[in-house]
Each structure stands twice: as C-alpha cells, then as structure tokens.
Amino acid sequence: MDARQRGITIRGTSAQISFTYQGVRCRESIPIPPTKTAQKELALKLQSIKYEIKTGTFDYNRHFPYSKKAKEFRKNRPDLYTIKEALISWLQRNQAKLQLSTLQDYNSAIYHHLIPTFGNLTISELTASKIKEWLSELPCSNKRKSNILTPLRQMFEELYLDEIIDKNPLSRVKNLPNKTREPEPFTQEEITKILNELTGQEKNLIQFAFYSGLRTSELIALRWQDVEIEQNRIFIKQAHVRGQLKVTKTKSGKREVILQPQAKEALFNQQIFTKKHNEIVFHDPQTNEPWKNDQPIRKNVWIPALKRAGIKYRNPYQTRHTFASTLLSRGEKPLWVAQQMGHKDWSMIIKVYGRWIPQI
Template sequence: MDRGHRGITIRGNSAQIAFTYQGVRCRETIPMPPTKAAQKELVLKRQMILYEISTGTFDYCKHFPNSKKAKEFRKTRPDQYTIGEALKNWLQRNQSRCQPSTIRDYSSAIYHHLIPVFGELAISELTAIKVKTFLADVDLSNKRKSNILIPLRRVFDELYHDEIIDKNPLERVKNLPVSTREPEPFNTDEISRILRQLKGQEKNLIQFAFYSGLRTSELIALRWQDVDFNKNCVFVRTAKVRGHLKCTKTKSGKRDVTLQPQARDALLNQQVLTGEQNDIVFHDSRTNQPWKDDQAIRKIIWTPALKRAGIKYRNPYQTRHTFASMLLSRGENPMFVAQQMGHKDWSMIIKVYGRWIPQPK
C-alpha cells in the first residue's frame, strides 16, 4: 500500500486513520503489523467507516472502543448513551456550580434512586409511563419524589435543547401534589413555658428564634458583624446547612430584620457569652463552638424543652410561624412581614397566614 494513501498514515507498527464524523475531523491510531495484508485490511476498514457514516449506521465505540472521542460521540447517540452515564456526567459538570448541600442531595437522588431503576436504560428508552410507574412504586413523600426527579429532568432538558433527543418524556410527568402543613404557632403562654425550661445560650437562641423569624440554618450562621444594635436590626446573609456556610435560600432571603424587644434582649444576653473575639453569635454550650448543623439543636435543645414543658411537639420551624402570626395579629403590614420573613412578595403571607390578619371593621 502507498504510505501516502489518503486518510491513512503509517507510523512504524501502527497506523492513523482520519475521517470526518458529525462535522468533526477525527484521527484514530490502531496497532498494525508492517505487512501488505494488514495495510490492505486498513484501507478496507476506512472504506467501511466512510460507508457507515454515509448511511448513518456508524458506531464509533464498535470500531474504536478505547477512544476518548468515542465516549464523547456516544453522548450524541440516544440509543447508546445510558441514563446512568448521563446522570453521572451531569453531576460532575455541576460540582462547582452548586452548593455542597445541593450536590449531596443530587448525589443521593442519582445513586440511591435513579441509577438503580433507570441507569442501564438508553436515553431513547425512557418513557413517561416508566417514570410514573417508578413514582407509584417508591414509598416516599410526594415532595421527596419530586426532588428525586430534579436531576433526571435537568439531564433530559439539556438533551432536548442540544437536539440529541426529539422529545422530552419528562415533560409529560407532572410533580405530585404536596399538602401544605397548617402553621401551628405557639401562644405567649407556651413560649414562656418553653423558655423557662432553658437557660444561658440555649435560652438566648430559642428566644431569638421566636422573636426574629430566622430559619434555624440562618440562626446558627448569624455573625456578630451582622448585628447592628444602633440600627436595631440584624442582617441575614448566610445559612449553615450540613456543616457548610452558604448564601440564604433565596435572593429575597437576604434581608434586614428589625429587632423586636425580646430578640434584642436575647442578643444582649448572648453578647456577654460569645461577643468577645467570636465571629458566630450562637454556640453549642457543650463545646462552646459554633453549631455544626441545625439538626443538633432540634435533638439537644428543642425536643427536650417541649417535653419538660408538657407542650405538644411541633418542629422548630414553627418559631417562624409564631413570629409571623404575632406580627400580623398586632396589625403589622403584610408587606413588612413578608420582608422580615424573607419572602419576595406578600402572596405567601396571605396564603399561609391569612387568618391572623385582622379584618377591617
């Protein structure tokens, strides 16, 4: 064979085949003994590749299974690219774009739920009915089911917009309805009974929670530099989720909260304990170190206090509901309450807390 044959370059005991596939110039090197028979076979192989490309039957991985390009081109073949591969690649691409807690949730959804069920399927094999069957069979809350589908929806959205698939089966799968829990705020007597069960840092933390409306994840991330006694407010900028500091849940969550008298008193009492040479306001009194996560507060402080006070258990989030209902009951403007809570508008206030808004006479 002529060493200068078009599309083929001989290099000792190997040869490089060049061809164009999907508008991309490709070059693949394969081992080849320096014999005429091997060279003739190489010409036939290239001709076969060109023929398969022209007829739309070319399988890159079949011809070059160890090629890096083959793995990339598989992503454009919905009949070959598996859902498991797509999910893993999507997760890897988003590692630096998302908060660690978000990546942890996505990883759990992908590796514990989606891949075991759909991982071996080719992209083209997924149908809406298969997803609906999965949702019907898995024993989880509707909210959790919807969250599990988020990575799968994102992957198929990308595939559709990149024109790798002609239709997105997830568009025919609606999120399941989630029942909203009614707020169960604490009354002033219950608040007093709970606070009487606490002392020191624990009392300051829970008192501040009741009278500031901050989420527990925002409470444990609050810094002294975010407290302004002169302006009588705290600046909510960060939250601590699963040991990691992050921005507030939403853009509107970044807010200035006016200090109610009881909240101000709690901070003044806390300042004596952690105000000197400390960044974080509230500490775990057992270690005198900042709280690692909000779950520890529920187990160590909240639940035992309610039990000792003889009060029916409600989760710590009810301190937010208590704060909102107190402000509204005394006639505060719903727009002001929405801002204090970190809502982007007052529609949620009306929807969730409407019965605490005094009716005009």
C-alpha cells in the same frame, strides 16, 4: 499492504486508519501483526466502517471502545448514549457554578436515585410514562421528588437545546403539587413552659428563635456585627447551610428584622457568652463553638426541653410559624410580616397564615 489502499497507514506493528464521520476527519490506531492476512482484514474493516457510516448504522464505540472520539460521538447518538453517561457529564460541566449545598443535593439525586433507576437506559429509551411510574412508587414527599428530578430535567433540556434530541420527555412530566403542612404554632403558655426548662445560651437561642422568626440556618449564622440592640434591629445577610456559610439566596432573604422585646432580651443576655468574640452570636455550650447545623440543637436542646415541659412535639421550624401567627394575630400588616420573614411578597403569608389574619 497495497499502497493504493486509501485511509490506511502501516507503522511497524500498528496501523492508522482514517475516515470521515459526521463531517469530522477521524484517525484511529490499531495494533496488528505484520502479516498480509492482518492487513487484508484491516482493509475489510475500513470498508465495513465506511459502509456503516453511509447507511447510518455506524457505532463508533463498538469499533473503537477506547477512543476519545468515541465518547464525544456517543453524545450525539441518543440511541447509544446512556443516561448514566449523560448525567455524569452534565454534572462535571456544571459543578463549578453550583453552590456546595446544591451540588450535594444533585449528587444525591444522581447517584442514589437517577442512575440506579435509569442509568443503563439510553437517552432515547427514557419516556415520560417510565418517569411517572417510578415517581408514583418513590417513598418521599412531592417536594423531594421534584428536587430529585431537577438534574435530570436540566440535562435533558441541554440535549434538546443542542438538537441532540427532538423531544424532551421531561416536558410531559409536571412537578407534583407540594402539600403545605398546616402550621402548629405554640401558645404563649407553651412557650413559657419550654423556656422555663432552659438556661443560659440554650434559653437565649430558643427564646430568640420564637421572637425573631429566623430560619435555623439564619439563626446560627447571625453575627454580632449585624446586631444593633440599641436600634432594635438586626440584619440578615448570611445563612449556615450544611457546614458552609453563604449569603442569603434572594434579595428578600437579605433583610432588616425589627427586634421584638423578648428577642432583644435574649440578645442582651447572650452578650456575656459570645460578644467578646464579636463574631457568631449563638454558640453550642457543649463545644463553645458556633452551632454547625440544626441537628445538635434539635437533639440536645429542643427535644429534651419539650419532653421536660410536657409539650406535644413539633419541629423547631414551628418557632417561625409561631412568630408569624403572633404578629398577624395582633394586627400587623401581612406585607410587613412577609418582609420580616424574608418572603419576596405576601402571597405566602396569606396562603399559610390566613386564618390568623383578623377579619376587618
């Protein structure tokens, strides 16, 4: 090797070449046989690299596919960096600060929807029209579509803020409007029929759901230490989401709920089953353990009770709608009802339950 060949150092059966790319001094080792021909080819390779850098056509990954630097530099090349690589990298950087349920949602969106659809495209190839076309054919609710797009939005926003891309295609894709399902509250007669089909802990659970307005995640996380029966109140401080206990997401979610007489009765009756443990209020009578999620409640308690009572099926969330509509129908103030429900203001109450508010 010509000692005057700058940027090349021979080390036995390998050589190290060095060059500057994007202001960074790069050194890469290449195995070569100890022949003059191989050394000449290496010199030509270095010349080619320098020419490509000068003309803006250099692809680090093509020359050094196993280099750590190649991966880093690809992030700065939206014409080379794939959406799959970008999403996985984004998730790895952010997963430590995400709640478990959010991380599970993002994993589902990324690995079941975004990567299979867009993963092989480079960052620069994704357009707003491609996203909109895909969304129009995606067989799920508008809310679910918006949730699936969330990690893609956040990843592209990072690239834009880091000045790796000049335009963010997601800024031209608006979240689709959520279609609010019309509440179908149960009548008092229907509630009575349903509760007549239940006994013990199952009856206490469903009765409390009807007359407290709690979300199922809050219901199965309620602790005796947060119950004050004599003072007619409970405190909502946590929720049970996907197998994990976590504090409520918002200040409004963490709240004091005034006990209606029927809710108080349900708690009073439930004491003989779980009060001695002084922990979670409602247990699954089949396991004698706290409910893990809403699935066994729906499958083993709710659906059979409605069938036996001959009541048209509505999902368990309608117990919450029943609670709200009942309070409003008897003249309770919308703001107070919103506070009992855990809403930050009463706009949702007006929007969803407006027809149950008496006209003055």
